[in-house]
Amino acid sequence: MERRASRPRIADVARVAGVSKTAVSFAFNSPERLSLETADRIREVAESLGYRPHPVARMLTQRRTMALGVLTPQALSVIFSNPFFALFNEGIARAAEEHGYELHFISPIHGSLVTAIGRATVDGVVAIGVSAEHPEVGQVRGAGLPLVLVDSEDPPELGSVVVDDEGGARAAAAHLIELGHRDILVLAVEAPQAVGDASADAPLGPRAEAAVTVRRLRGYEQAFESAGLALDPAWVVAGRASIDGGAAAFQRAWAMDLRPTAVLAMGDAMALGAIRAARDLGLRVPNDLSVVGFDDIDLASHVDPALTTVHQPIRQKGFEAVRLLLAEVEQPASPVQHLRLETRLIVRGSTAPPHGRGEVPGTQQ
Amino acid sequence: MERRASRPRIADVARVAGVSKTAVSFAFNSPERLSLETADRIREVAESLGYRPHPVARMLTQRRTMALGVLTPQALSVIFSNPFFALFNEGIARAAEEHGYELHFISPIHGSLVTAIGRATVDGVVAIGVSAEHPEVGQVRGAGLPLVLVDSEDPPELGSVVVDDEGGARAAAAHLIELGHRDILVLAVEAPQAVGDASADAPLGPRAEAAVTVRRLRGYEQAFESAGLALDPAWVVAGRASIDGGAAAFQRAWAMDLRPTAVLAMGDAMALGAIRAARDLGLRVPNDLSVVGFDDIDLASHVDPALTTVHQPIRQKGFEAVRLLLAEVEQPASPVQHLRLETRLIVRGSTAPPHGRGEVPGTQQ
């Protein structure tokens, strides 16, 4: 009856090798505290038994998991289908694996982020799309976990990584204005209705994404003001941050009899959607309609015409967030850090002067 | 000194509420075993203290983690930058969240998949790009974890989800042959050099991806044979499964004086790379060169010309893999299941008869 289907425990190894559990533990964790031969013999026995220290038990005693959490209010499946997250995750992943940490994605479970956080076994978390006003932030901190915010600086005592949304937006709007556009439609990101079923938590309220929207909108406004113009609120329509969302928003604007010569979209996906919708209406881009996106996802440079957009270093955002987080995780005494990364306008083929007057910028006024 | 910075434990709640630890546990896990008022009071105290059951301790006693692992030999960062995985992960994620499980990505840590698996705290794993000959498979099974293989049926006693690679490849090749092509270049996927540093494990050998390659190649051959032709091994060149890899492979073939009128690429990314390389050489697609991909990633239908390719249900593959896995996880007695999904050729704009004779298929013979 010595054979057992279940996983061998440390005691089994100790018994077979004729040593104490301590010795076995040392053989794995501090071999230098054992004679070479003892350590070798123990490892052989362990090997032959197929023994591996149980990771959960190990976490419990070591009080660390060697895993980092990526917290998002979005459903897991959108995290993986969204090109923005593809880049962000890539950056996160690169930093995590460089330091030997695993990655756990913390997304609503049965609609509840609170339960998801409650279950997370991580040493620290990077949160994106979340800020001060969210109960989740308090929960993570209450759990004693280091937390770094991305795209929000709100509880200032937390580490953060943000980009210059305002400056990027300003540059985008200024570009259009310089080209001579005056009838500019703004496609804003509406707060996504979080997965939420009718479960206990999730009084989601204004998400941090709203903060990004506000910053970008402010940038647009500043550019208008600098040019002595004003951004008419009626020309700001909100939609979901996706291709379909952008298309729908553009159509809605059109149905409201807005006839823009240019579009400022707060995301590339929305920009692409607007282009699609405009084409369906018979408009040519950029001749009849100029479109500027935001983010500079991979696709932006591959579509035709290539999308003029505001580049933000998404990968780097993820990478730096993990770097800041690990500093806190590994030296709990270290001060929290704040990072602000640059954005820059990339002019490609989707923008031109209004009225199809070719590629040469000229003031139509 | 009652205030403590660290996380409150169950004993703290018990003490403050004036009950035993058991009662506190019951208040959370089996409230029906407590009087309503006791349970409520305990929960209030817990709330006020900010108490949350420690997830690791919980895992240890419950002997389940409510998390599933996704095992891949690729580095974490490639998992997120690769469009194939984007789709696969989406399917995985959808199924996992539907059942309330978290997802952990198990990728080499410091180059070692073995340590990564050793650390994984999951109730089961879906492995892709791995099969019988890999030590990792044995390790996972040794840990007593249910395991479902994707793209391999090799240890037949394991659950599996595969697609009809052979049939898809056959259809792709047949399509080209019917169009009249005879000089067909095959772009095969070469085994990726796993991340591996010089660390202990990773005698990686032929990866399961090799199996996919073999199946697709066999499909191509069958189509050739059915047409009374033969696939010349000299016309099969291998490259990395990426855009750059495809471009490089095509250039290499060109440098070896191969002058194909068509390309069969084992992945869409490679196909796209081949198109790029061909264009750089002054060839027009599909007039001078027809290209067929494999997989049908999102991008395939968005490029110009849209890519003719073999569609495989990548999302579904992920979704089903988790479904099969959960069946095993939740009813350990249940039999392992095997699933084979269909593929189908999707003809778009990147294929035409050879010699630029327009879009109408005609036998050039």
Add this chain to the structure above:
DNA sequence: GTGAAAGCGCTAACAG
């Protein structure tokens, strides 16, 4: 309805 006590599997003082 409530609590005492025995683990879950491992680590790490502390002795010897």
Add this chain to the structure above:
DNA sequence: CTGTTAGCGCTTTCAC
């Protein structure tokens, strides 16, 4: 160099 022992924080029989 090796073993004893006491936890890590929670769950869960089993008595009361």
